[in-house]
Amino acid sequence: xxxxxxxxxxxxxxTVAAPFLFPSYTAFLATLWLFIVVAQAWDMTGGQMGYxxxxxxxxxxxxxxxxxxxxxxxxxxxxxxxxxxxxxxFSFTAxxxxxxxxxxxxxxxxxxGLCALIIGPLFFGLRGPYFAIGTLGLxxxxxxxxxxxxWLGGGQGISMPHSPLHPDFEKVLIYFLFAGxxxxxxxxxxxxxxxxxxxxxxxxxxxxxxxxxxxxxxLRYKTITWxxxxxxxxxxxxxxxFQLIHFEPLETAYQTINLGIFMVVCxxxxxxxxxxxxxxGAILFHVFKEVTWNYFLGGQWVxxxxxxxxxxxxxxxxxxxxxxxxxxxxFGIKVESKDKEAAA
Amino acid sequence: xxxxxxxxxxxxxxPVLNLAFIIDGIMIGSLFALAAYGLAxxxxxxxVKNLAQGDFVIAGGYCSWWLVKTGWLQSIGLxxxxxxxxxVPIAFVVMWGIGWMTxxxxxxxxxxxxxxxxxxxxxxxxxxxxxxxxxMFGSDTQSLQLDYKTYSFAGGFINLPMAKVIGTCxxxxxxxxxxxxxxxxxxxxxxxxxxxxSRAARVMGIDTEKVYAFTFSLNAAICGAAGAIIVMVxxxxxxxxxxxSVRAFVIVTAAGLGNLPGVIAAGLGIGAAxxxxxxxxxxxxxxxxxxxxxxxxxxxxLLQQRRKRQALN
Numbered sequence: 001x002x003x004x005x006x007x008x009x010x011x012x013x014x015t016v017a018a019p020f021l022f023p024s025y026t027a028f029l030a031t032l033w034l035f036i037v038v039a040q041a042w043d044m045t046g047g048q049m050g051y052x053x054x055x056x057x058x059x060x061x062x063x064x065x066x067x068x069x070x071x072x073x074x075x076x077x078x079x080x081x082x083x084x085x086x087x088x089x090f091s092f093t094a095x096x097x098x099x100x101x102x103x104x105x106x107x108x109x110x111x112x113g114l115c116a117l118i119i120g121p122l123f124f125g126l127r128g129p130y131f132a133i134g135t136l137g138l139x140x141x142x143x144x145x146x147x148x149x150x151w152l153g154g155g156q157g158i159s160m161p162h163s164p165l166h167p168d169f170e171k172v173l174i175y176f177l178f179a180g181x182x183x184x185x186x187x188x189x190x191x192x193x194x195x196x197x198x199x200x201x202x203x204x205x206x207x208x209x210x211x212x213x214x215x216x217x218x219l220r221y222k223t224i225t226w227x228x229x230x231x232x233x234x235x236x237x238x239x240x241x242f243q244l245i246h247f248e249p250l251e252t253a254y255q256t257i258n259l260g261i262f263m264v265v266c267x268x269x270x271x272x273x274x275x276x277x278x279x280x281g282a283i284l285f286h287v288f289k290e291v292t293w294n295y296f297l298g299g300q301w302v303x304x305x306x307x308x309x310x311x312x313x314x315x316x317x318x319x320x321x322x323x324x325x326x327x328x329x330x331f332g333i334k335v336e337s338k339d340k341e342a343a344a
Numbered sequence: 345x346x347x348x349x350x351x352x353x354x355x356x357x358x359p360v361l362n363l364a365f366i367i368d369g370i371m372i373g374s375l376f377a378l379a380a381y382g383l384a385x386x387x388x389x390x391x392v393k394n395l396a397q398g399d400f401v402i403a404g405g406y407c408s409w410w411l412v413k414t415g416w417l418q419s420i421g422l423x424x425x426x427x428x429x430x431x432v433p434i435a436f437v438v439m440w441g442i443g444w445m446t447x448x449x450x451x452x453x454x455x456x457x458x459x460x461x462x463x464x465x466x467x468x469x470x471x472x473x474x475x476x477x478x479x480m481f482g483s484d485t486q487s488l489q490l491d492y493k494t495y496s497f498a499g500g501f502i503n504l505p506m507a508k509v510i511g512t513c514x515x516x517x518x519x520x521x522x523x524x525x526x527x528x529x530x531x532x533x534x535x536x537x538x539x540x541x542s543r544a545a546r547v548m549g550i551d552t553e554k555v556y557a558f559t560f561s562l563n564a565a566i567c568g569a570a571g572a573i574i575v576m577v578x579x580x581x582x583x584x585x586x587x588x589s590v591r592a593f594v595i596v597t598a599a600g601l602g603n604l605p606g607v608i609a610a611g612l613g614i615g616a617a618x619x620x621x622x623x624x625x626x627x628x629x630x631x632x633x634x635x636x637x638x639x640x641x642x643x644x645x646l647l648q649q650r651r652k653r654q655a656l657n
Contacts, residue, residue, distance in 0.1 A: 035558040052460045056468070129393050129459040133593055139636040140590070144632030257586075259469055264464065296478065305472025312465040313453045 015183065026171045030243065032286045033178035037236045038259065039266035039278035040185050041229040046264065048193065049225055049275035051203030055135030057260030058111040059233040061253035065146065067108035067238025068158045068247075071100030079284050080154035083175070094164035105177070105238040113227040114236025120223030127208075141317060144253030144263065157248030160241055174243045180182045181239065185232050192228075201225050205273070224292075267306050273318025280319055314339070351624045364502045367621040371508050372578065375441060375616020376514040377608050378570040379588055381519065382563035388601045389559045390455050391538040396446075397430040398588030399473040400637035403442065403574035404435040404568025406477055406582075409486050425490050430578050434513055435572035436565045443564020447557045455556060470585060477582040485579040511573040516571055522562075522603065535559055587634050594638045595647060 019026045038060065045051045072081050075096055092100065119138070126134045147155045163170045196344050200221050203211040211220050237253075248255055254260075260287065270281020288307065291299045317325070324331050378415055408431030417427045429641050450469060454462040480591065492506035526532035537545045538555045546552050574580060594614055599606030614637060621633035 007558060052464075054463075074368070122643060125650060129463050130597075130642060132460060132463055133393075134639065134642045137590060140586070141632055141635040141639060143631070144635065149630070169358045176583045261467060261471070268464075300391060301475035302472055302479070305468050305470075305475060308468030308471065309450055309465055310469060313450060314460055316457075319525075332440070 004055075006289045010278075015179050019172050024169070026168075026175050028170070028290065030035035030178050032283065033175070033308070034236055034267055035262065035282035035286050036182045036279050037167070037178065037185055038263040039232055039237075039270070040124070040182070040283040041232045043272065043274075043278045044189065044192075044201075044229040045156070045226050046330045047267060047268055047277070048198070048205060049201040049222060049224075050072060050208075051222065052128075052132050052264070053135040053226075054132045054260065055139035055262065056233055056263060057254060057256055058135070059116065059137040059253075060237040060259060061139070061143060061232040061249070062305065063108040063112050063234030063237025064241040064253045065152060066111040066156070066234065067104035067241045068160060069106035069152070070111075071242075072158075072161065074100050079151045082151065084158075085242060090232060092161040093190060096162055097164055100161065101242055105235050107125075108238035109231040109235035112237070113231040115234075116227040116230035117223060120226050121219060121226065124222045124226075131164075135186055136260075139256050139260060143256065145286045146254065147249040153248075153249065154167070154272055155250070157246060157318075158241075159242075159246045162245075163242075172266070174239060177239045177242075178236065180341040181232065181236055184278070203277055254282055261308065265311060267318070268311050268316060271318030271322075271324075272322040274318075274324075274344050277320040279316055284319070346566075347626065348624055349353075351626075353621075355623075358450050358501065360501045361623075361638050365623060367502065367504070367654030368620040369616025370612050371512045371615070372618070373612035374512050374519075375570045375574055376588075376591045376595060376615055378515055378519060379567050379605050380592040380611055381522070381604070383592040384596045384601055384607055385535075385559055385597060386563045389535055390451075390464040390556050391459070392451060392455060393459060393466070393561075393593075394563070395589050396465060396470040396473060396585070397563075397592045398590070399470045399477075400439060400443065400564045400567035400585075401571040401574065401588045401653025402580050402582065402585045403473060403477060404427050405433040405580040406441045406481055406486070407568060408432065408572035409488060409575050410481070412488055424488070424640070427494065428488050428511070428572075431575075431620075432572040435568040437570075439504055439567040439568025440561045443561040444557060444566075446564065447560040449559055452553070452556065470589065471612035474582050474585050481582065485581040485584055486575065487579040487601055488576050490576060505577065506605075508577045511577050515570065518566065519608075522566065531555075531558060538587040556645070586630050591634050591640055594634070594641050598641045 018029055022029070024070060038056065042053065042056050045053055069078050072078050072124075075092070119131070123131060123134055123138075146152055152158065172206065193202075196200050200211070200216050203216060204221060208218055241247055251258075266281040266285045267278045269279070269285050270279065271277030289300075289304065292303045296303050315322075324333070328334075355392075360382070379397055379401055382400075383394060386392050386394050403637070408428065411431045411434060412424055412427050417430065418424065422430070445467065450465055451462075454465050454521060462480045469502055490507050492510070494503055494505040496503055526535065534545070534550045534555050537548070537550060538552050545555070571580065595610040598614075599610040614634070616631060616635055617637060649654050
């Protein structure tokens with residue numbers, strides 16, 4: 001056990017030191033933490049509960065918009081703000097900016113959690129592929145509808161207030177917001193999967209009918225789990241809104257085929273239903289993505305689509321699943337050796 | 345809100361508008377029904393939910409568009425219109441080949457796996473196809489401008505371009521041909537037998553692997569032909585695929601598998617519903633309406649199932 005603590009403290013130290021050691025990679029590392037957060041949050045429902053959502057990006061986009069609306073709405077009328085769109089009439093003082101940021105991120109998380117509580121009972125009657133298609137439909141529909149609402153800036157999107165900080169410091173701040181979210185989510189998941197609640201959602205994944213017969217109120221468990229994951233995705237979306245400064249609905253907020261599918265691929269690459277799988281998968285995928293973006297410019301999307309197909313078809317258990325198969329003793333699984341079997 | 349009310353008011357003020365929307369809806373709906381029929385076929389026979397359905401449609405459209413634009417066939421004396429019409433069978437054949445390749449490379453490996461695998465694999469395929477089309481043809485919307493006559497009725501309220509009529513007739517002809525093929529031919533019987541019970545079909549000596557490959561190729565070919573008809577009358581763009589996939593899912597979910605009259609009725613219905621929606625809410629909502637219909641259909645089916653205390657799976 002003591003060994004594990006040393007590992008965790010070392011990782012935490014690396015996390016804190018990273019933006020100062022590699023200042024030119026701060027934005028890259030911030031996005032990496034975003035991937036870790038959304039992948040880990042997706043795994044809560046996808047891997048641990050067996051409900052494969054293709055529409056968790058809905059919470060990301062909604063979080064972005066909610067964060068912007070809460071932050072701006074504290075001081076100004078949102079409709080007027082989007083009308084004026086970045087003119088100098090509206091300005092934020094440093095105090096207002098940070099208050100808006102805190103309120104926006106927390107508010108976006110809570111708002112997304114609330115959304116999940118409301119839509120959860122509707123969607124959790126859908127099983128398997130219908131759930132995936134239904135949530136995908138939700139994300140696409142939300143993007144299309146938001147891009148038609150003038151109050152939220154329509155297809156143009158929203159420009160966030162200017163940061164009072166120097167851009168370099170702002171980058172570090174964003175990095176620590178994402179990293180903090182990721183660390184909190186990781187610690188939460190580690191605890192969460194060890195509780196009775198975690199056992200219940202695993203039971204739902206393994207056999208929902210039996211779980212229900214054992215007296216688990218499945219709908220309640222499913223909805224609450226989805227809401228918790230939505231809180232984190234929504235908060236991550238709000239941080240992204242502050243990071244991007246300007247965002248628009250279809251390509252950035254409700255980016256169904258970018259981040260919406262990446263988070264699933266990250267989890268599959270790392271290993272579904274494991275604590276470390278999403279983290280490792282997100283790191284591998286993000287590095288792969290940046291490399292293709294730099295060296296195959298133009299063909300990068302084709303390479304990504306191909307990667308998705310290859311992972312899904314040939315390597316679905318992911319890295320953790322592969323290791324579990326090859327080195328079960330690392331996971332505390334005891335295997336009778338072949339010789340013993342032969343002797344018996 | 346006022347806009348919506350005024351637009352709804354027009355429907356009652358000028359009843360002939362309704363007729364125009366229904367005619368337009370039936371024309372585009374017949375193409376949705378074709379794509380949905382292909383989806384139902386693949387879904388029913390090999391239990392693969394193909395999210396790349398719409399991208400096959402768009403690829404077929406580009407196939408025909410490219411044929412007209414390159415002008416090879418025009419140089420031997422064919423008119424643009426004739427080439428566009430010829431583009432439909434050519435897109436059918438080309439997409440048959442692409443569908444067969446897709447099957448051999450990807451689909452054959454996901455048939456026996458769980459449903460999420462096939463869904464995600466075809467989603468990856470959809471992204472890939474859209475991007476390849478984007479690289480090949482650019483991201484502009486494309487359409488063929490054919491010089492067919494347009495007939496106007498009822499004081500200009502109803503416009504009936506000849507191209508749309510021809511397209512609808514071709515869609516209907518293709519549907520009839522496929523239905524007769526499925527009912528009468530030996531291969532059609534084998535496909536239906538495999539759909540009912542693939543294990544029993546294997547025992548009876550049907551080469552199910554061949555049936556699967558044939559079914560998937562046929563699906564891609566039907567979609568390709570539908571796309572070639574779409575490009576004659578409407579517009580295509582590399583990233584429009586996903587909405588066609590969503591529409592196909594709406595139709596199949598609403599009609600159920602193996603319910604051919606249901607698929608046709610739902611296809612025509614969604615066509616008309618989109619026309620009405622675009623009129624009432626504005627053209628910007630057209631994509632949103634297609635997707636919202638999917639959610640409505642899913643929840644409606646869910647309520648039906650819940651009455652029987654079952655979930656939709």
